[in-house]
Amino acid sequence: MKNLKDDEAAIRTLMAKFAADFNSGDIEAIMTNYVSDESLIIFDLVPRKDYRGAGTYRENWVEMFSHFKGKPKISIAGLGIYVDGNVGFGYSFQQITGTDKHGIPINRAVRVTDGYRKVGGNWRIALEHVSVPVDLKSGKADFSPKL
């Protein structure tokens, strides 16, 4: 089981690096945590069905950071991981805090699941799904930071 433990540790390191790269606001560094080709698929929070490919998804980060004054911060909690061979998946709760361009404080808690692939010996995020729950009656999203 040593190998599985090593792989789980490597994926935890990947996620910690992702958070550090997010907090530094360095989009090129953030993108190194994802597979770099057209196979990347993202279901993001924003009103768009999906992002396909690393180049397309990179634009999302430019857009996202443009809404903030200064650098938003992310924290990752409750990370669970399953891995075997060159494939893994995981889940976590991520909290993004900061101040938007209008000076309004942002405190957003999201649920994240990831699909991981080991590519050239390195673990990368190949699939990411970010969401908040929704009240079906009102159609309103639940952004309460209590998640």
Added chain:
Amino acid sequence: MKNLKDDEAAIRTLMAKFAADFNSGDIEAIMTNYVSDESLIIFDLVPRKDYRGAGTYRENWVEMFSHFKGKPKISIAGLGIYVDGNVGFGYSFQQITGTDKHGIPINRAVRVTDGYRKVGGNWRIALEHVSVPVDLKSGKADFSPKL
């Protein structure tokens, strides 16, 4: 690569069985597609952080079906799968149609990602994440069936 192809085919069969079980409205059958223990974790559409454990998640299906007049139907499109060893992950677009208790037509398109585990030789859903995109300005969920 024969084994990986076999496993991908087995997961496709699992998802087709899940859809058939959903369409039959048989909650016991639906639950056989998920891991049966406390390790099951679900991030669902509804305003709840998560469901942990098969017993807890089963209650969600009772609640869900109770809102419909007759049996809602599901269709699964665009299924993509990565698998290695005893772990896999996948993504799809799922459309749920039916009529609610008040006679109002329901047509809901959701994005779904799954984590799969092979347990006792059988593939099961171990992690499921269901969402719709959200407009960050209005806080409104996007339920347009165009997904």
